[in-house]
Amino acid sequence: MIQWRRGVVVEVRSRWAGAVEYAVRLASADVVRALGYVDVVGALEVGTEVLLNTTALERGLGTGGLAIVVAAPEALPDPVDDVSRVPGHVVKARYTPSQTMVLGVDEQDSAHHAVLxxxxxxxxxxxxxxxxxxxxxxxxxxxxxxxxxxxxGYVMTDGGALPIDFSRTVARLREAGWLAASITVGQAFGGDLEAVNVHTGLLAAHHVVGADVVVVAQGPGNLGTGTRWGFSGTSAGEAVNAAATLGGRAVCSLRISQADPRERHYGVSHHSLTAYGRVSLVPADVPVPLLEGELAEIGARVLMQARELCTSSGGRLRLHEVSCEGLEPALRTSPVPLRTMGRGYDDDRAGFLGAAVAGRYAAGLVRPA
Structure with a gap:
Protein backbone atom coordinates (compact mmCIF):
# COMPACT_ATOMS: atom_id res chain seq x y z
CA MET A 1 0.00 0.00 0.00
CA ILE A 2 1.44 3.36 -1.07
CA GLN A 3 -0.09 6.71 -0.16
CA TRP A 4 0.36 9.03 -3.13
CA ARG A 5 0.17 12.81 -2.91
CA ARG A 6 0.74 15.62 -5.42
CA GLY A 7 2.36 18.87 -4.41
CA VAL A 8 4.47 21.85 -5.41
CA VAL A 9 7.99 22.66 -4.17
CA VAL A 10 7.81 25.93 -2.20
CA GLU A 11 11.28 25.93 -0.64
CA VAL A 12 14.66 24.24 -0.91
CA ARG A 13 15.51 23.70 2.75
CA SER A 14 18.88 21.93 2.82
CA ARG A 15 21.28 19.82 0.77
CA TRP A 16 23.83 17.14 1.65
CA ALA A 17 25.67 14.59 -0.47
CA GLY A 18 23.17 13.53 -3.16
CA ALA A 19 20.01 14.47 -1.24
CA VAL A 20 17.88 17.61 -1.03
CA GLU A 21 15.19 18.41 1.53
CA TYR A 22 12.26 20.44 0.18
CA ALA A 23 9.18 22.04 1.64
CA VAL A 24 6.25 20.87 -0.50
CA ARG A 25 2.71 22.28 -0.40
CA LEU A 26 0.05 19.62 -0.89
CA ALA A 27 -3.34 20.13 -2.52
CA SER A 28 -4.76 20.31 1.01
CA ALA A 29 -2.55 23.41 1.58
CA ASP A 30 -0.51 21.50 4.20
CA VAL A 31 3.26 21.90 3.84
CA VAL A 32 5.40 18.80 4.41
CA ARG A 33 9.12 18.06 4.47
CA ALA A 34 10.04 15.96 1.45
CA LEU A 35 13.31 14.31 0.50
CA GLY A 36 14.49 14.04 -3.09
CA TYR A 37 17.54 12.14 -4.34
CA VAL A 38 19.34 14.04 -7.09
CA ASP A 39 20.30 10.87 -8.96
CA VAL A 40 16.65 9.81 -9.00
CA VAL A 41 14.63 12.99 -9.61
CA GLY A 42 17.27 15.63 -10.31
CA ALA A 43 17.72 18.93 -8.44
CA LEU A 44 14.29 20.58 -8.31
CA GLU A 45 13.46 24.27 -8.31
CA VAL A 46 10.76 26.14 -6.42
CA GLY A 47 7.48 25.84 -8.29
CA THR A 48 8.14 22.31 -9.56
CA GLU A 49 5.16 19.94 -9.36
CA VAL A 50 6.07 16.66 -7.69
CA LEU A 51 4.60 13.27 -6.91
CA LEU A 52 5.20 12.15 -3.32
CA ASN A 53 5.08 8.91 -1.40
CA THR A 54 3.74 9.94 2.03
CA THR A 55 2.90 6.50 3.41
CA ALA A 56 5.42 6.37 6.28
CA LEU A 57 4.99 10.08 7.02
CA GLU A 58 1.22 9.81 7.42
CA ARG A 59 1.54 6.70 9.57
CA GLY A 60 4.14 8.38 11.78
CA LEU A 61 6.72 5.74 10.87
CA GLY A 62 10.27 5.82 9.63
CA THR A 63 13.35 7.82 10.37
CA GLY A 64 13.22 11.56 9.83
CA GLY A 65 9.48 12.19 9.34
CA LEU A 66 9.83 12.86 5.62
CA ALA A 67 7.79 12.36 2.48
CA ILE A 68 9.78 11.00 -0.47
CA VAL A 69 9.80 12.64 -3.89
CA VAL A 70 9.02 9.88 -6.39
CA ALA A 71 9.08 11.99 -9.56
CA ALA A 72 8.72 15.46 -11.02
CA PRO A 73 6.67 14.54 -14.14
CA GLU A 74 7.18 17.90 -15.86
CA ALA A 75 10.85 18.25 -14.92
CA LEU A 76 12.43 14.88 -15.64
CA PRO A 77 16.24 14.61 -15.55
CA ASP A 78 17.93 14.54 -18.94
CA PRO A 79 17.92 10.97 -20.30
CA VAL A 80 21.12 9.10 -21.07
CA ASP A 81 21.36 8.88 -24.86
CA ASP A 82 22.75 5.35 -24.88
CA VAL A 83 22.38 3.61 -21.54
CA SER A 84 24.08 0.51 -22.96
CA ARG A 85 27.36 2.47 -22.89
CA VAL A 86 27.09 3.30 -19.19
CA PRO A 87 29.50 1.07 -17.20
CA GLY A 88 28.06 -1.35 -14.68
CA HIS A 89 25.15 -3.75 -14.68
CA VAL A 90 24.45 -4.32 -10.98
CA VAL A 91 20.81 -3.44 -10.29
CA LYS A 92 19.86 -2.39 -6.75
CA ALA A 93 16.41 -1.85 -5.22
CA ARG A 94 15.66 -4.52 -7.79
CA TYR A 95 12.23 -4.80 -9.39
CA THR A 96 10.90 -1.75 -7.61
CA PRO A 97 9.85 1.40 -9.52
CA SER A 98 13.02 3.07 -8.24
CA GLN A 99 15.52 0.36 -9.21
CA THR A 100 18.88 1.83 -10.14
CA MET A 101 21.89 0.49 -12.04
CA VAL A 102 25.37 0.90 -10.56
CA LEU A 103 28.92 -0.17 -11.25
CA GLY A 104 29.86 -2.91 -8.79
CA VAL A 105 33.40 -2.74 -7.48
CA ASP A 106 33.92 -6.41 -8.34
CA GLU A 107 32.12 -6.68 -11.69
CA GLN A 108 33.82 -7.03 -15.06
CA ASP A 109 33.63 -3.34 -16.04
CA SER A 110 35.27 -2.25 -12.77
CA ALA A 111 38.91 -1.21 -12.65
CA HIS A 112 39.15 -3.35 -9.50
CA HIS A 113 37.81 -6.58 -11.01
CA ALA A 114 41.23 -8.17 -11.41
CA VAL A 115 42.13 -7.39 -7.80
CA LEU A 116 38.91 -8.88 -6.44
CA GLY A 153 35.97 2.12 5.74
CA TYR A 154 32.23 1.85 6.31
CA VAL A 155 30.22 -1.04 4.87
CA MET A 156 26.50 -0.16 4.90
CA THR A 157 24.13 -3.13 4.77
CA ASP A 158 20.55 -2.99 3.55
CA GLY A 159 18.61 -3.54 6.77
CA GLY A 160 17.60 0.14 7.00
CA ALA A 161 17.66 2.91 4.42
CA LEU A 162 18.79 1.71 1.00
CA PRO A 163 20.19 5.01 -0.36
CA ILE A 164 23.26 6.03 1.61
CA ASP A 165 22.50 9.62 0.63
CA PHE A 166 19.71 9.54 3.22
CA SER A 167 22.40 9.59 5.90
CA ARG A 168 23.57 13.07 6.83
CA THR A 169 25.85 11.29 9.30
CA VAL A 170 27.87 9.57 6.56
CA ALA A 171 28.00 12.74 4.45
CA ARG A 172 29.44 14.77 7.33
CA LEU A 173 31.83 12.05 8.47
CA ARG A 174 33.22 11.86 4.94
CA GLU A 175 33.57 15.65 4.77
CA ALA A 176 35.37 15.69 8.13
CA GLY A 177 37.79 13.00 7.02
CA TRP A 178 36.61 10.54 9.65
CA LEU A 179 35.74 8.00 6.95
CA ALA A 180 38.03 7.06 4.08
CA ALA A 181 35.25 5.49 2.00
CA SER A 182 31.76 4.05 2.17
CA ILE A 183 30.71 0.79 0.51
CA THR A 184 27.03 -0.04 -0.01
CA VAL A 185 26.16 -3.73 -0.17
CA GLY A 186 23.14 -5.87 -0.95
CA GLN A 187 20.22 -3.66 -2.01
CA ALA A 188 21.80 -0.54 -0.46
CA PHE A 189 23.30 1.88 -2.97
CA GLY A 190 25.08 5.20 -3.41
CA GLY A 191 28.35 4.55 -1.58
CA ASP A 192 31.79 5.46 -2.86
CA LEU A 193 31.91 1.82 -3.93
CA GLU A 194 29.11 -0.64 -4.64
CA ALA A 195 29.32 -4.33 -3.76
CA VAL A 196 27.09 -7.35 -4.20
CA ASN A 197 27.10 -8.47 -0.57
CA VAL A 198 28.87 -8.04 2.76
CA HIS A 199 31.64 -10.45 1.74
CA THR A 200 32.65 -8.50 -1.37
CA GLY A 201 32.13 -5.25 0.51
CA LEU A 202 34.65 -6.33 3.15
CA LEU A 203 37.10 -7.55 0.52
CA ALA A 204 36.82 -4.21 -1.28
CA ALA A 205 37.43 -2.34 1.97
CA HIS A 206 40.67 -4.28 2.43
CA HIS A 207 41.99 -4.65 -1.12
CA VAL A 208 40.66 -1.46 -2.76
CA VAL A 209 40.17 1.10 0.02
CA GLY A 210 43.18 -0.08 2.02
CA ALA A 211 41.27 0.28 5.28
CA ASP A 212 43.01 -0.35 8.59
CA VAL A 213 39.63 -0.90 10.30
CA VAL A 214 36.16 -1.50 8.86
CA VAL A 215 32.80 -0.73 10.45
CA VAL A 216 29.73 -2.68 9.31
CA ALA A 217 26.22 -1.47 10.17
CA GLN A 218 22.86 -1.03 8.51
CA GLY A 219 21.71 2.34 7.26
CA PRO A 220 19.35 4.63 9.20
CA GLY A 221 15.94 3.19 10.04
CA ASN A 222 16.37 0.03 12.11
CA LEU A 223 13.27 -2.17 11.95
CA GLY A 224 11.99 -3.99 15.05
CA THR A 225 8.77 -5.77 15.95
CA GLY A 226 9.18 -6.42 19.67
CA THR A 227 9.75 -10.13 19.01
CA ARG A 228 12.87 -12.19 19.63
CA TRP A 229 13.77 -12.64 15.96
CA GLY A 230 11.82 -9.93 14.13
CA PHE A 231 14.36 -7.15 13.73
CA SER A 232 16.67 -6.08 10.93
CA GLY A 233 19.71 -6.09 13.22
CA THR A 234 20.08 -9.87 12.88
CA SER A 235 22.29 -8.82 9.96
CA ALA A 236 24.93 -7.91 12.56
CA GLY A 237 25.39 -11.60 13.34
CA GLU A 238 25.62 -12.40 9.64
CA ALA A 239 28.30 -9.73 9.21
CA VAL A 240 30.32 -11.30 12.05
CA ASN A 241 30.15 -14.62 10.20
CA ALA A 242 31.29 -12.99 6.95
CA ALA A 243 34.21 -11.20 8.59
CA ALA A 244 35.53 -14.32 10.30
CA THR A 245 34.96 -16.55 7.27
CA LEU A 246 37.19 -14.24 5.23
CA GLY A 247 39.95 -14.21 7.85
CA GLY A 248 39.05 -10.90 9.48
CA ARG A 249 38.99 -10.15 13.20
CA ALA A 250 35.31 -9.69 14.09
CA VAL A 251 34.60 -7.19 16.89
CA CYS A 252 31.04 -7.10 18.26
CA SER A 253 29.84 -3.63 19.24
CA LEU A 254 27.18 -4.11 21.90
CA ARG A 255 23.97 -2.13 21.68
CA ILE A 256 23.66 -0.66 25.18
CA SER A 257 21.24 1.78 26.77
CA GLN A 258 20.83 3.30 30.21
CA ALA A 259 17.71 5.25 29.16
CA ASP A 260 15.58 3.00 26.98
CA PRO A 261 12.27 2.41 28.83
CA ARG A 262 11.85 -1.00 27.20
CA GLU A 263 13.24 -3.78 29.36
CA ARG A 264 14.45 -5.75 26.32
CA HIS A 265 16.77 -2.88 25.36
CA TYR A 266 17.87 -1.81 28.85
CA GLY A 267 21.52 -2.61 29.51
CA VAL A 268 22.60 -4.86 26.64
CA SER A 269 19.82 -4.97 24.06
CA HIS A 270 18.28 -8.32 23.18
CA HIS A 271 19.23 -7.43 19.58
CA SER A 272 22.90 -7.86 20.48
CA LEU A 273 22.25 -10.97 22.55
CA THR A 274 20.41 -12.63 19.65
CA ALA A 275 22.62 -11.42 16.79
CA TYR A 276 25.93 -12.29 18.46
CA GLY A 277 24.75 -15.15 20.64
CA ARG A 278 22.51 -16.99 18.17
CA VAL A 279 23.06 -15.74 14.61
CA SER A 280 26.87 -15.50 14.60
CA LEU A 281 28.56 -18.89 14.72
CA VAL A 282 32.25 -17.97 14.65
CA PRO A 283 34.86 -16.65 17.09
CA ALA A 284 34.58 -12.94 17.79
CA ASP A 285 35.70 -10.34 20.33
CA VAL A 286 33.17 -8.57 22.57
CA PRO A 287 34.50 -5.31 24.06
CA VAL A 288 32.58 -4.24 27.18
CA PRO A 289 32.78 -0.71 28.59
CA LEU A 290 33.91 -0.34 32.19
CA LEU A 291 31.27 2.18 33.25
CA GLU A 292 32.03 3.85 36.55
CA GLY A 293 30.87 6.72 38.76
CA GLU A 294 27.30 7.74 37.90
CA LEU A 295 27.17 4.88 35.40
CA ALA A 296 28.36 2.19 37.81
CA GLU A 297 24.91 0.61 38.26
CA ILE A 298 24.20 0.25 34.55
CA GLY A 299 27.83 -0.77 34.09
CA ALA A 300 27.40 -3.71 36.47
CA ARG A 301 24.29 -4.86 34.58
CA VAL A 302 26.05 -4.58 31.21
CA LEU A 303 29.08 -6.52 32.41
CA MET A 304 26.87 -9.28 33.86
CA GLN A 305 24.87 -9.58 30.63
CA ALA A 306 28.01 -9.61 28.51
CA ARG A 307 29.58 -12.32 30.66
CA GLU A 308 26.45 -14.44 30.35
CA LEU A 309 26.50 -13.93 26.58
CA CYS A 310 30.12 -14.99 26.23
CA THR A 311 29.83 -17.89 28.69
CA SER A 312 26.79 -19.28 26.90
CA SER A 313 28.76 -19.23 23.62
CA GLY A 314 31.09 -21.90 24.97
CA GLY A 315 34.14 -19.69 24.50
CA ARG A 316 33.34 -18.67 20.93
CA LEU A 317 32.75 -15.07 22.05
CA ARG A 318 35.72 -13.56 23.90
CA LEU A 319 34.93 -10.86 26.46
CA HIS A 320 37.29 -7.87 26.82
CA GLU A 321 36.77 -5.27 29.52
CA VAL A 322 37.75 -1.88 28.08
CA SER A 323 38.36 1.35 29.98
CA CYS A 324 36.28 4.40 29.04
CA GLU A 325 38.95 6.84 30.23
CA GLY A 326 39.43 9.61 27.68
CA LEU A 327 36.50 8.58 25.51
CA GLU A 328 34.04 11.26 26.66
CA PRO A 329 36.07 14.18 25.23
CA ALA A 330 36.68 12.12 22.10
CA LEU A 331 32.94 11.59 21.65
CA ARG A 332 32.25 15.28 22.11
CA THR A 333 34.53 16.06 19.16
CA SER A 334 32.22 14.20 16.79
CA PRO A 335 31.51 16.27 13.65
CA VAL A 336 27.92 14.96 13.70
CA PRO A 337 25.37 15.04 16.53
CA LEU A 338 25.39 11.86 18.60
CA ARG A 339 21.81 10.65 18.65
CA THR A 340 20.25 7.22 19.02
CA MET A 341 16.54 6.42 19.16
CA GLY A 342 15.84 10.12 19.72
CA ARG A 343 18.33 10.44 22.58
CA GLY A 344 21.51 12.52 22.61
CA TYR A 345 24.84 11.79 24.24
CA ASP A 346 23.93 13.29 27.62
CA ASP A 347 20.68 11.28 27.65
CA ASP A 348 22.31 7.91 27.03
CA ARG A 349 26.05 8.09 27.66
CA ALA A 350 26.34 4.35 28.26
CA GLY A 351 25.17 3.59 24.74
CA PHE A 352 27.72 5.79 23.02
CA LEU A 353 30.53 4.71 25.33
CA GLY A 354 29.65 1.10 24.55
CA ALA A 355 30.11 1.78 20.84
CA ALA A 356 33.26 3.84 21.40
CA VAL A 357 35.05 1.05 23.30
CA ALA A 358 34.46 -1.25 20.33
CA GLY A 359 36.30 1.29 18.18
CA ARG A 360 39.04 1.67 20.76
CA TYR A 361 39.50 -2.08 21.00
CA ALA A 362 39.60 -2.54 17.20
CA ALA A 363 42.13 0.26 16.81
CA GLY A 364 44.27 -1.43 19.45
CA LEU A 365 44.44 -4.52 17.26
CA VAL A 366 46.13 -2.39 14.61
CA ARG A 367 48.15 -0.15 16.95
CA PRO A 368 48.84 -2.20 20.10
CA ALA A 369 49.55 -0.13 23.21
Missing amino acids: AEADDLAALPVVVADLHSALPAILAGIRETDPALRV
Missing part, protein backbone atom coordinates in the same frame (compact mmCIF):
# COMPACT_ATOMS: atom_id res chain seq x y z
CA ALA A 117 38.50 -11.80 -8.85
CA GLU A 118 40.34 -14.22 -6.57
CA ALA A 119 40.41 -12.17 -3.35
CA ASP A 120 39.60 -14.41 -0.41
CA ASP A 121 41.36 -13.09 2.68
CA LEU A 122 41.11 -10.04 4.98
CA ALA A 123 44.47 -10.76 6.64
CA ALA A 124 43.16 -10.27 10.20
CA LEU A 125 41.57 -6.90 9.35
CA PRO A 126 39.57 -5.68 12.38
CA VAL A 127 35.86 -5.50 11.49
CA VAL A 128 33.61 -3.74 13.98
CA VAL A 129 30.00 -4.83 13.62
CA ALA A 130 27.12 -2.78 15.04
CA ASP A 131 23.34 -3.04 15.08
CA LEU A 132 22.37 0.63 14.73
CA HIS A 133 23.57 3.24 12.23
CA SER A 134 23.78 5.72 15.12
CA ALA A 135 26.70 3.74 16.55
CA LEU A 136 28.93 4.69 13.60
CA PRO A 137 30.24 8.09 14.78
CA ALA A 138 30.83 6.78 18.31
CA ILE A 139 32.83 3.82 17.02
CA LEU A 140 34.86 6.19 14.88
CA ALA A 141 35.49 8.43 17.89
CA GLY A 142 36.92 5.44 19.75
CA ILE A 143 39.14 4.54 16.81
CA ARG A 144 40.40 8.09 16.40
CA GLU A 145 41.09 8.51 20.11
CA THR A 146 43.58 5.67 19.75
CA ASP A 147 45.04 6.74 16.40
CA PRO A 148 43.44 9.44 14.20
CA ALA A 149 45.65 8.38 11.29
CA LEU A 150 43.93 5.01 10.89
CA ARG A 151 42.08 4.60 7.60
CA VAL A 152 38.48 3.51 8.22
